[in-house]
Every structure is written in structure tokens, then in C-alpha cells.
Amino acid sequence: MDRVVVHLHAVVSLLGRFPALAGVDLDVAAGEVVLVQGPNGAGKTTLLRACAGLVPIVDGEAVVLGHDVRRDRRSVRRHVALLGHASGLYEDLTVADNLRFVARATRAPGGASVQDTLDRLGLGGRLSGVQVGRLSAGQRRRVAVAALLLRRADLWLLDEPHAGLDAEGRERLDDLVRQTAAAGTTVLLASHELERARPLASRVVAMAGGQIRAEASAGVVGVA
Amino acid sequence: MRSETGTRVLGTLAVAALAVLAVMALVVTPPDVNQQDAVRLFYIHVPLATVMYVAFGITALASVLYLLPRTRARKWDLLAGASAEIGVVFTGLTLLTGSIWGRTTWGVWWTWDARLTTTALLFVLFLGYLALRRTTGDTDARAKRNAIAALAVSIDLPIVHKSVEWWRTLHQKSSLLDEETFLHPHIHGSMYWTAMLGIGAFVLLFAWLLIHRYRLALLADRVEDQGLERAIAERRAEVLTGAR
Amino acid sequence: MWHDAAVMAGKDLRIELRSRVATNQVAPFALLVLVLFAFALDPDRGVLARAAAGLFWVAVLFCALLAIQRAFAVEATDGARDNLRLSGLDPAAIFLGKAGAIAAELGVLEVLLGAGVVVLYNRALHGPALLVVTCVLATIGLAAAGTLYGALAAGLRVRETLLPLLLLPVVAPVLLAATRASEAALGGSPGDGWPWVRLLGVFAVIYVAFGVVAFGPLLEESS
Numbered sequence: 001m002d003r004v005v006v007h008l009h010a011v012v013s014l015l016g017r018f019p020a021l022a023g024v025d026l027d028v029a030a031g032e033v034v035l036v037q038g039p040n041g042a043g044k045t046t047l048l049r050a051c052a053g054l055v056p057i058v059d060g061e062a063v064v065l066g067h068d069v070r071r072d073r074r075s076v077r078r079h080v081a082l083l084g085h086a087s088g089l090y091e092d093l094t095v096a097d098n099l100r101f102v103a104r105a106t107r108a109p110g111g112a113s114v115q116d117t118l119d120r121l122g123l124g125g126r127l128s129g130v131q132v133g134r135l136s137a138g139q140r141r142r143v144a145v146a147a148l149l150l151r152r153a154d155l156w157l158l159d160e161p162h163a164g165l166d167a168e169g170r171e172r173l174d175d176l177v178r179q180t181a182a183a184g185t186t187v188l189l190a191s192h193e194l195e196r197a198r199p200l201a202s203r204v205v206a207m208a209g210g211q212i213r214a215e216a217s218a219g220v221v222g223v224a
Numbered sequence: 225m226r227s228e229t230g231t232r233v234l235g236t237l238a239v240a241a242l243a244v245l246a247v248m249a250l251v252v253t254p255p256d257v258n259q260q261d262a263v264r265l266f267y268i269h270v271p272l273a274t275v276m277y278v279a280f281g282i283t284a285l286a287s288v289l290y291l292l293p294r295t296r297a298r299k300w301d302l303l304a305g306a307s308a309e310i311g312v313v314f315t316g317l318t319l320l321t322g323s324i325w326g327r328t329t330w331g332v333w334w335t336w337d338a339r340l341t342t343t344a345l346l347f348v349l350f351l352g353y354l355a356l357r358r359t360t361g362d363t364d365a366r367a368k369r370n371a372i373a374a375l376a377v378s379i380d381l382p383i384v385h386k387s388v389e390w391w392r393t394l395h396q397k398s399s400l401l402d403e404e405t406f407l408h409p410h411i412h413g414s415m416y417w418t419a420m421l422g423i424g425a426f427v428l429l430f431a432w433l434l435i436h437r438y439r440l441a442l443l444a445d446r447v448e449d450q451g452l453e454r455a456i457a458e459r460r461a462e463v464l465t466g467a468r
Numbered sequence: 469m470w471h472d473a474a475v476m477a478g479k480d481l482r483i484e485l486r487s488r489v490a491t492n493q494v495a496p497f498a499l500l501v502l503v504l505f506a507f508a509l510d511p512d513r514g515v516l517a518r519a520a521a522g523l524f525w526v527a528v529l530f531c532a533l534l535a536i537q538r539a540f541a542v543e544a545t546d547g548a549r550d551n552l553r554l555s556g557l558d559p560a561a562i563f564l565g566k567a568g569a570i571a572a573e574l575g576v577l578e579v580l581l582g583a584g585v586v587v588l589y590n591r592a593l594h595g596p597a598l599l600v601v602t603c604v605l606a607t608i609g610l611a612a613a614g615t616l617y618g619a620l621a622a623g624l625r626v627r628e629t630l631l632p633l634l635l636l637p638v639v640a641p642v643l644l645a646a647t648r649a650s651e652a653a654l655g656g657s658p659g660d661g662w663p664w665v666r667l668l669g670v671f672a673v674i675y676v677a678f679g680v681v682a683f684g685p686l687l688e689e690s691s
Contacts, residue, residue, distance in 0.1 A: 012456065016362045019452065022459040041462075054550060073688075078556030088547025090479070092487040101482075104475045105555040131486060209462040291685070345637055352634040359624050372682050373620050373634070376613075379678060380638050383671055387641040390663075391648065 004063075005030050005155055005186040006051055011060035011070075013050050020046035022210030023060070030154075033177065033187040035197050038207035044190035045085070047207065048157040051188060052082045065155055078106065081153035083161055087144040091133030095123055095143050098132055102147045117146045121172070137164045145173065149180075156180065156187045162196050174200055235432045241425035248418040265328075267418055269321040271426035272314050273343065279311025279430065280350065280378070287374035290367060301367035302445060304374055305357050306437040308350055310430060315347045338392040345384055349377050469564075472557045476565025481572065483542055490573050494534050498577055501527040502584045511589075520591040521650035524581055525643050528610070531577045532639075533632055535570050536614040540622045549623070552687065559684035563615060567679065571611035578603050595653030598661045602653070605668035606646040612675035613639055619686045642671055 006028035013021035020043045028034050036044050049055045051064050053073035062069040067076040089098045099114045118124040121142050132140060141164055148156065158177070162170050177200050181187055191197040198204060206214040249267040286304035289295045322340045327333050334340070356373050359366065484490050505523045509515045516523070543549060552562060585591055593599065617635045621627045645664040652661030 014452075017452075017455065019456045019459045022456045049550075052554065054553060074553075077554045080554070082550070082554060084547055084550065086545070086547030086550075088545060088549075088551035090483060090542060090548070091545060092483045092542065093479075094486065097479075097482055097486070101475070101479045102555070104478075105472070105557050107556075210456075210459045345640055348633075348637045352630075352637060355630060355633060356620065359626060359630070361624070368685055368688075369620055372686060376616055376620070376678060376682070377638065379674055380641070383641045383667065383674070387644045387667055390667075391644055 003030050004028070005032075005065055006188065007061065007063040008051075009061040011050065011057055011062050013046055013055050013057050015046065015055070019210055020055075021050060021057075024050075024210070024212055026205065026212050028186060028188060030186055031181065031184055033181045033189065033200055033202045035201035035204045036188065036190045036207050036212075037192065037194050037197070037204055038190075039192055042207045043210040044192075044207055045159050048082065048084075048159050048188060048190055051076075051155070052080050052157055053077045054082075079153055080155045080157055081148045081151045082157045082159070083144055083148050084159050085163075087132075087140050089132045089140060089143060089147075092131060094129050094131050095135070095146075096128040098143060099146055099150060102150050106151050108150050108152060113150065117149050120149070121146045138166055138169050141165055141169065142172075145176065149176075154185060156185055158187065158189045160191055161189065162191065162193065170196070231432065231435050234428060234435070238425065238428035238432050241421065241428055245418070245422050245425045248414070248421060263415075265321050265325045267422045268426070269318060269325060270419055271422040272318040272321060273339075274423050275426045275430045276311055276314045276318055276343070276346070278427065279307045279314060279434075280346070280381075282307040282434075283311065283350075283353075283374050284378040287371035287378075290371040291375075298363070298367060298445060299442060301370055302441040303438050304370065305354075306434055306441050308353055308357075308374070310433050310437060312347065312350050312354060314426075314430070315343060315350065318343050319347060336392065338389045341392070342385055342388045345388070346381070349380070353377055469558050469561045472561030473564040473568060476557060476562050477568040477572070478565075480539060480542070480566060480569035484569075484573065489538055490535065490577070494531055494538075494573075495577060495580055497534065498527055498531050498581050499584055501530055502581065502588050506588065516589045517591050520585050520589045521654055522643075522647045523589070524585050524650065525606075525646050527581050528574065528578055528606075528646075529636065529639065529643060531581075532570075532574055532610045532614055533635065535573050535577075536618045536635070537628065537631060539566055539570055539615070540618040540627070544623065549687070559687045560680040562687065563619075563679045563683035564676075566618075567608075567611040567615040567676070570614060571607050574607045574611060575603070578607065591654065593654065594656055595658045595661070598649060598653040598658045598665070601665055602646055602649040602661070602668065605665060605672050606642050609642050609668060609672035609675055610639055612672060612679050613642075616675065616679045616682065616686075619683060642668065645671070 004027055006026060008024050008026040011021050011024040012019055022043075024043075024047060026034075026047075036047060038044055046055060050057055050062065050069070053064070053067075053069050053076040056073065057070045060070070064076045065079050067079075069076050090101075093101070096114065096118065099117065102108070103114050115124065118128050123139075123142060123146060127135075127139070132143060135143070156177075161173055161177075165173060177187060177189075187200075189197060189201065194204075203215070205212050245267065249264050283304045286300040286307065290297070290300035290304070319340070322337075322343070323333050326335050326337075326340075353370075353373055357366070357370050502523070505527075506516060509519065543552070582593070586593060614635060617631060617638065621631045621634060624630060645667045649661035649664040649668070652658055652664070
């Protein structure tokens, strides 16, 4: 139907000398929510990081949001939002400080949206003035998600987003994903937990050994 | 292999040149008017210092070649490292011979002579570079870091030189003029040619050492590099064997 | 780019505001160094007063090491480097911002140390113009070279021991020139000092330029 947001063909990516991605083929259209499912070590994290332009691609074609990621990794970074294992937040800064930095660095429109985002994730009020180092893992995740929202990206890359969240946190995140997908954002989601993540996805692909092995709509998935 | 014969010839030439140098330096040339026999150290001190600069120059050049996208190749990183290693050894020897020289002519193990001080600083600078090289991490990342570090040090050298030289000449009193003559005697005739021969001999020695060290590094690197094709095949087969 | 640099510097300074490491740890350390020098060099024999300029700059170097280690320790959090890369901030701006924040902190520490030298070593200040220019240029050079080497050593397990070994020899000319210029100012013959200031200027320009160019590749290098 619409434009292709992610186009990967025979993509090979090395971590040191190890081929984390050994020939990945994947096409994602705008507005889709694609779940990349697979065991640990399959290469899901590297796949997401490659789409974010963080890891070098040594072979194949890789076009993300219209940018040739193989030739110029830096071009796409500003336009994607990555939720990784680590939050990368500054421990000494408060929640609000961290988000303001993200807003200023990414040139998102100013003060008002930081406050809105805080409120939307239940971080407004007292929590916003707490140093991130003092927060629980779940709370930090929420701050990371807030940072994600602030970037106003067209492509979301979520790496095991449910990890470390309690039931309420997970529901909140799922709602957020649904809302943002409904608004037209494309979402690429990696998880090794099929049952939890499947309801969110419009499409599921299975990954193993550095390659995408099987495709299915959000129904039964078999590994090749 | 042709290159092996080449290096063997080089090695033989180096040994021969060093032998001639030894004869010239120890027997044939006369003792200096001021320093007597101590001046003979000069015939290895100066070549050592010269080769030191050659070595670090090669490190800097190889680093530039690594960083330029058109000439990027891991061998330049290996060459830079090999050259710096040998360079550091020669620097240490330069300091040692300079110190012995000072001891025999002046009775002190160290003079804060501009050149000796600069050499000491260079020694530490490149020791730091070598320490950085030994850190762990992704090879390409390391190579880039090494190259940038080598250049960061190299751009400092002219400043170090100038500042130390200035510093020491500002303390110019009559004694320093004597120091100048002691450490940089006027040479002529056979002494001059011996010094030149010394430089030539040590350059040959350096070249021979460098080639061998560089080859060692290349081989070690090749051993690590199993070949991308095989690694990819193994990676893809993970799902079948369930291995990881 | 200047906006980005300001954002980066602002972030680093805000971290200092929240954690107060420079005020609570580095500043006392600076004064402690001055006191230790007094223990080492007998204050009664006038050595301290004569060597005041040199001791000041050595103390500044020690503080610089701490400030730089701290500046990169905050970026060592898991994922912080990724975030910086994803932020879209120009790497040159990141360099300038970080160096700028370090320079600002060092500037404040230098004022403190200067006061310390006047009080503890009984050395009056003269030649303020020369002193100020010396401090400004030396600080810029130290911050630039320090940020560059901090980035080189960042993320390495041996960072704490490697950074001093890498950085101190490189900034030795700064120590040399700044001390000579300061001595000239304090000794009442500033004419001797200005040539050294030129050297400080050259050092600062070279390392700022190199840092701006080299920071992009350095930021990229890891996974």
C-alpha cells in the first residue's frame, strides 16, 4: 500500500569478527507493527541497532526511512527512536533534566512537551525531580519511554520492551504502542516472548542465526 | 620467496655496516680534544636518535594512511605499532647512551639538555601510545583509536621541541655553552664520515627489525581472521545444530 | 553547531550542579595538594614562594585529570554513548561542549587555587593581564587535549591509569609555558612572559582543531 520504511536485503553486520547479521531480508511498510521473534543470540538486538544506524553494515542493501544506512549511518539516527536494554540516562540528573536534554538535543519543541510527556507517563509531579539513579528499574524504563516519545520519530525500534516491567507498566506500554501505531508510526519490536508481544503486532517474523527465517501474519509461527 | 632473500640481504648489509662502524668508531677515529674517548658514544647516540625520529615518523604516516578512507587497511595499523615498538627501544637506548655520555664527561647521570629532555618526553609519549594499543576491544575500533592517538601525539612534537628548547636556552649562562660543545662536538674528517656511516648502519638495522616485526604482526593478525565466509556459514547453521 | 555545543555543555554543568563533585571533591583536593606541597617543601625557607607558579600549575594539572575522568565517567553509563550518537548532535559540538564544561570547571578551580597560593604561599599577584591570558589559554588547551584523550581512553577498563599516562606528557609544554609566563608576571617582568603565551595559544588552537575533527570518528568506533 504505502511507502517502505525499512528495506533490508542480504544485510551482513559484524560485531568484531562475529557476523551478528548473516544475510537479513526484511521489508516493513509504513504503519506496520512488526514483531521480530527469536531466541537469545539470534541477532535481534543487532538488527534493531542496524536499523538505527548504530552498527556498521558490511554487505547488502539497507534503506531506512529513505536513508541509505549502509553508506551513511549517521543520516538516519535523528529520525528513529530506539528503546534498548540500557536506558543510557544520566544518573545524576533528574527525570526532568534528562528529558529536557533529549528535547533540546533533538530540537523537539520546548518546555511544554516535556511536561506533557511527563504527565502522560505518570512521571509528572514529585517523580520528575528525582535523580534517575534513585529510580527503580521499572521507573527508569518509563523515563526511557518518555524520551522515546519526545523524539517524535517515524520509526520505533523496541528491544525487549516488556523486560523489567510489571503488569501495569506493560499495559501502559502496550497502549502507547497501539496509539502511536494508530497515528502512523512504524514499529519494529524484538522479543523472545511470543505470547506477550504477539497481540501488538500486525505481523510476526522469526529470526535465528543472524537471518530472518519465517514470516507470518500474527497467527502461527513456525521456525524453519 | 623473493622478499625473504631481500630481507636476508638487508640483514647482512646491516651487520656488515655495524661491523665497519665498530671498527671505525673504536679504533680508527681519534679521541676528541675535549672528551677523549667518550666521544665515541656519539657514534651510536646520534644514529639512535635519528632512527628514533624515523620510527615515529613512520608511525605517524602509517596512522594517516589508515585514517584516509581510500587507503584504509589494517596493515597500516600493524605497521604503525611495529614501528613504534622499535622506536621506543631506540629511544630508550638514546636516553641511555646520552646519560652515559653525560656521566663520563660531566660526572652527572642526567643533564636537562634540551634534546635529552625532549627525548625523555618522547619516550613516555610513545610508551603511552603502546599502552593504548594493548587494550582489548573490537579490532577495527582499536585500529582507529590507535591511529588518532598516534596523530594526537605527533602534532604535539613540534610544540614540545620548541618549548623545551626555549626553556633551556633561556637559562643560557656560560656553562651551557660548554655543555653545547660537549654534547654536540665539532666533528670533521673521519669523525664526520663515521657518524654518517653510523646513521646508515642503524637505519639498515631498523629497517630489518621493522620488516620482521611487521611480518610477525601480519601473521598474528591473519591467524585471528578465520575468514568471513566460514563465520557466516557457522552462524547460519546455529539454528540447526542449536549451538552457540 | 554552537547551539548543540551549548546544549552539551549545559548538560555537563547541570550534572555538576546536581552531583557537586567538583565542589565537594575536586576543590578540597586542590587545596589539599597545595598543603601537601608545603609539607614537602619547607615553607620557612622561601622555596614555596619562589616555586609558587610551578606548584600552582602542577596542582591545576592534577585537578584537570580528575575533572576529565569525571566528565567521561558520566558518559560511561550503559547506553549513554548510543544516546549521544542517536541524539543527532554534531560530534564536533559534543567535543566543544564537553571541553567547554571542563574548561569552565577548571577556571573556577584556578581562581580557588590562585587564592590558595596567595594565602598559603605568601605570594602576591602581579601582572594581572598576563596572568589572566595565561590561565585562559592554558585552560583551553588543557580542556581540549584532555577531552580528546578522555575520549580515547573512554570505555576502557584501564581508563583510570591510562589517562594520566597519555595526557600528562602531551600537556607538559602547557605546564612549561604557563609556569614561565606566570613567573614572568609575578616577577614583574611580563615582557618575558608574552612569548610563552603565544606558545599556549598555538597549543590551544591545534588541540581544539584536532579535537573537533577527530571526535566524530572517535564517537563512532564502538558497536
